[in-house]
Amino acid sequence: xxxxxxxxxxxxxxxxxxxxxxxxxxxxxxxxxxxxxxxxxxxxxxxxxxxxxxxxxxxxxxxxxxxxxxxxxxxxxxxxxxxxxxxxxxxxxxxxxxxxxxxxxxxxxxxxxxxxxxxxxxxxxxxxxxxxxxxxxxxxxxxxxxxxxxxxxxxxxxxxxxxxxxxxxxxxxxxxxxxxxxxxxxxxxxxxxxxxxxxxxxxxxxxxxxxxxxxxxxxxxxxxxxxxxxxxxxxxxxxxxxxxxxxxxxxxxxxxxxxxxxxxxxxxxxxxxxxxxxxxxxxxxxxxxxxxxxxxxxxxxxxxxxxxxxxxxxxxxxxxxxxxxxxxxxxxxxxxxxxxxxxxxxxxxxxxxxxxxxxxxxxxxxxxxxxxxxxxxxx
Numbered sequence: 018x019x020x021x022x023x024x025x026x027x028x029x030x031x032x033x034x035x036x037x038x039x040x041x042x043x044x045x046x047x048x049x050x051x052x053x054x055x056x057x058x059x060x061x062x063x064x065x066x067x068x069x070x071x072x073x074x075x076x077x078x079x080x081x082x083x084x085x086x087x088x089x090x091x092x093x094x095x096x097x098x099x100x101x102x103x104x105x106x107x108x109x110x111x112x113x114x115x116x117x118x119x120x121x122x123x124x125x126x127x128x129x130x131x132x133x134x135x136x137x138x139x140x141x142x143x144x145x146x147x148x149x150x151x152x153x154x155x156x157x158x159x160x161x162x163x164x165x166x167x168x169x170x171x172x173x174x175x176x177x178x179x180x181x182x183x184x185x186x187x188x189x190x191x192x193x194x195x196x197x198x199x200x201x202x203x204x205x206x207x208x209x210x211x212x213x214x215x216x217x218x219x220x221x222x223x224x225x226x227x228x229x230x231x232x233x234x235x236x237x238x239x240x241x242x243x244x245x246x247x248x249x250x251x252x253x254x255x256x257x258x259x260x261x262x263x264x265x266x267x268x269x270x271x272x273x274x275x276x277x278x279x280x281x282x283x284x285x286x287x288x289x290x291x292x293x294x295x296x297x298x299x300x301x302x303x304x305x306x307x308x309x310x311x312x313x314x315x316x317x318x319x320x321x322x323x324x325x326x327x328x329x330x331x332x333x334x335x336x337x338x339x340x341x342x343x344x345x346x347x348x349x350x351x352x353x354x355x356x357x358x359x360x361x362x363x364x365x366x367x368x369x370x371x372x373x374x375x376x377x378x379x380x381x382x383x384x385x386x387x388x389x390x391x392x393x394x395x396x
Contacts, residue, residue, distance in 0.1 A: 018076065018120070019043070020068055020084035020111060023370045024052040024354065026344065027083040027124070030376025034384055040079040043068050048362045049369070055353045068110040073117035081383070082118070084111050085126040085371050112146050115177075122383060123147070123177030126371050129158050131173055143175075152177035155188040161345075161372040163192070168278040168343040170372060174379060182393075186386045187379065244272045258335070262286040278335065278343050283368035284361075287335045337363035345373030 019028050019042035031037035041063025044050045050066070053059070065071040086108045108125075115123060132140050147154050154177050161170035176187045241250040242259055251273045253259055258274035279287055335343075337360050341351045344367050354363060 018063075018079045018082050018114070018118075020082065020114070021086055021107075022053055023049050023085070024366045025056050026371035026373050027085070027376050028057060029346070029350070030371075030373045031081075031083075031380045033373070033377045034380040036384055037081070037380065040077045041065075043071060048358060049366050051357060052354045052366055055357055056350055068107065068114075071110070071114065073114045076114070076118060079118065080120050080387075081122045081124060082111065082115055082120045083124045083376075086111060108143060109146070112150065115147075115152070116150050119151075119179070121179050121387070122183075123152060123154075123175070124376075124379065124383070125175040125177075126172050127175075129171050129173050132156075132158075147177050151179060153179075153181055153184055155184070157189045159190060159375055161343075161375055162277055163190070164345075164372065164374040164378055166343055166345050166372060166374055167276065168281065168372070169274065170280045172371070172375070174375070176379070176383070180390060182390055183386050186389075187382045190378070242273050257289065259288045260286060261288045281340055281343060281368040283365040289335060289339075337367070340364060340367035343367070344370050345375075345377075 018040050019025065022028065022042040022044045023046075025042070028039050028042070031039075039057070039062065042053065042059070043065045044053060045066055045068075063075075063077055111123075111125065131143075134140065144154055154175060156173055156175045158171055158173045161168045161172075174188070178184075178187070242253045243249065244251040245268050253273045256276050258278045260272040260274075260279055278289075281287070337355060338348070338351050341354065341363065342348075346354075354366070358366070
């Protein structure tokens with residue numbers, strides 16, 4: 018059961034695992050609901066537009082309750098009023114549904130600030146509530162960048178289970194994204210093509226050494242971005258992200274993200290550096306375009322050597338498509354959303370959503386544990 022569903026990040030992550038079938042969903046935002054129905058066939062499924070009005074007794078049977086309950090009450094970017102904010106009490110609506118339906122598993126998501134809000138008392142109340150319902154509970158702060166998307170997005174994931182044999186088998190994740198790029202086509206630097214399903218091939222700060230393996234090199238002449246450093250700025254290079262929320266301030270740190278996106282918000286306050294291709298016949302395939310410059314070589318007209326050139330050192334905002342990609346959505350799904358939504362709505366839906374690839378990873382573990390327990394019970 019998909020509660021606080023947004024555009025369906027939980028559902029899509031579990032769909033990719035296989036073996037999960039959604040029994041219904043709940044979403045109050047009409048624009049997000051429109052995207053959800055464009056992405057999924059919901060005919061005949063249970064639906065409610067407000068969890069506070071949901072009659073848990075009328076819901077169909079389900080074994081997994083999902084929900085990214087509103088985070089504004091606990092986020093450091095918000096007022097942090099916690100349970101004093103009506104949005105902060107919506108967790109207890111999830112607990113009400115769990116108490117009535119008693120699903121075997123729970124999967125919730127929120128901001129890391131939930132853990133230390135009100136000196137930890139807020140999270141203690143959540144744990145106490147779930148314990149009172151008979152659930153064993155485990156939680157972990159996971160970063161989306163460790164799950165095949167280039168976005169630094171830390172969120173706490175909470176897993177609950179009724180069978181004590183699940184303990185320690187779903188969480189924690191101990192792996193980080195340290196795998197090497199997988200080449201689909203070998204060759205010299207600048208002609209190698211990497212598997213887009215694996216670790217991304219990104220620009221390195223300097224060519225040679227470990228960075229030389231990527232075939233993508235730093236372009237000289239980055240852009241200085243105001244930031245609270247000793248120099249008063251930090252250099253941004255192609256592939257870096259820039260926080261555009263405070264363009265004239267030099268009193269903030271972390272405005273430049275090295276080869277990774279900042280955490281998505283619900284508006285368009287994030288940018289990146291862009292390229293033009295100076296090659297008359299750029300090397301391009303359906304999978305990748307080669308971007309290659311020589312260290313300290315300046316600009317050249319040699320074919321295949323100078324693709325990575327800043328376009329007037331221009332900074333542009335991330336597009337709605339890029340934001341949804343950073344949340345793990347595929348282009349064919351993004352096309353469906355872009356066809357029916359304004360850019361502002363897509364920015365909001367991406368920023369409010371859960372990262373699909375993180376849910377997929379948790380779902381694979383949950384499915385494996387469930388199958389293992391079923392086999393044990395049948396033996």
